[in-house]
Amino acid sequence: MSALAIGGIVGIVTLALLATGIPVAFGLALVSIGFLLYFEGTSSLSILAETFFGSLNDFTLVSIPMFILMGAAVASSPAGKDLYAALDRWLHRVPGGLIISNLGACAVFAALSGSSPATCAAIGKMGIPEMRQRGYPAGLATGAIAAGGTLGILIPPSITMIVYGVATETSIGRLFIAGLVPGLMLTALFMAWSLYIAWRKGYSLLDRATTYTLRDRLVILPKVLPFLAIIAGILYVLYGGLATPSEAAGVGALFCILLVAVIYRIRDLHTISQILRDSMRESVMILMIIGASALFSYMLSSLFVTQSVAGWIAGLDVNRWVVMAMINVFLLVAGFFLPPVAVILMTAPILLPIVEQAGFDPYWFAVVFTINMEIGLITPPVGLNLYVINGISPDVSLPTILKGALPFMLCMVLGIVLLCLIPGIATWLPTLLMGPAL
């Protein structure tokens, strides 16, 4: 049987097994073990433990639980609410300030928490009722927050980007910087769409009922600025190459825990153990998928699947943009069903050689990849953010949220198109700060 045919069978078996509802990590490990046993016999079992252990034996991975802990600490506090309130107080004189505040708060909170569902929950709890109270339709309010939440995996620091970096052996600091401008671009696109809709449908863009004094505006700053300083500090340390991502993340996590303890007086043992437990659960889940996908990519390359797929695509002799379009469609569909981390770990080792062969920048591709994954977060059947929003505003039906989120999905597609037309959106800042990619 040709390696390409084996690759096809591996793909089908993997999807069929994952469809049974088995945890993604175990499904990947089982498929890997099954194919290794079938093609290479029982002797192949001897490398299992070493491969699994070895894939996790990497100091870079330490940044994953650390950033998760940082996000969990912030998410356990009312920081999201204050962030939103601060932006609202400063921007409420600006036409459409409410929408800008909401999406802006999403972008900042996304950076802090690195988690899409946490962002939706933290900002949406306050932002959605506020927008609806001022007359914005439920679909627009919920759709905007669902989309704003997805920024969590693109705007640095992002767990998804770390996983991409680990899977493809690219620089995590550089990936973070590459995600920054596209993240802001998407935020701006989301804002532009919301403002356009609000303006066209004649919703009041100005809120004249409430006024905030200068004191109101200043008093909230000490609660918000320290968190912004942490994000800025992490990015500064990373792009300057002053410390490794794991060190930056560890210190960031400790600072966030201390800030939450000082500003919001969250010090009781129960909440702290809750934060630790939630972070542990999330980290274990991701690290197990990383271990299992190491087995998966070992299996694919020892059966020559990786190499022959790359060779096959190269031999197709089509325009590289056709290849990129095919990859995008593939990622989009994969993202509909699978969590971003799983898609990256399963496909990045196969896709990256193809992408690099076609002359694309791996950091630019990371951004395009991540935006595809963001779309998956607000599309059925798995779209996590839709369910989170449905959970915090139960009176808005799922179809209404979905309809509200649809235009934002198109904004993301537009974002991908813009990135294809102007790759510099992703590559300019990293090149400026860190020099050209090697």
Add this chain to the structure above:
Amino acid sequence: MDSFIDSIRRLSQTCGIVAALLIAAAVVVVCEMVVIRYFLRASTVWQTEFVTYSLIGATFIGSPYVALIRGHVNVELLPVYLGGRARLALGLFCAAAAFGLSVVLAWTGFGLLAEAWVGGWRTDTIWALPLWIPYLALPVGMALMALQYAAEILCLATGRSQPFGLSEDRD
């Protein structure tokens, strides 16, 4: 049988506590390492390895607990769509497959542990930690996860828990 299932649950919960403490220890050591390296300008000896192995330990030891609370992410589309007996059959299949995988990983992990122990393997750093210590987490964690899935199979077969934790009213 209830006492068996109950003791497995407690065992998995204990695993969760151990894993959470390992992560907490890792945070503290990373910060200590940053202070030593960047503020005291001294070199670190054991910290990098300690932190990495703590997290590997947390991953394997924490896995049974995450299995208990259904925290290992999965695609629930088909289970939600299917109801009744088909869902139960899928649930049993997944638990059995996870059980089998845990046994295989525990077994091969034990092989690695034995090799490291007999060969006196150490890490190739100044710290020279005996490798069986970090390796221990793999067979122990996976064996406990096998027990957790054995308990899950029993719970499903006797109707003590719902497949995939989905309540019937979501049908």
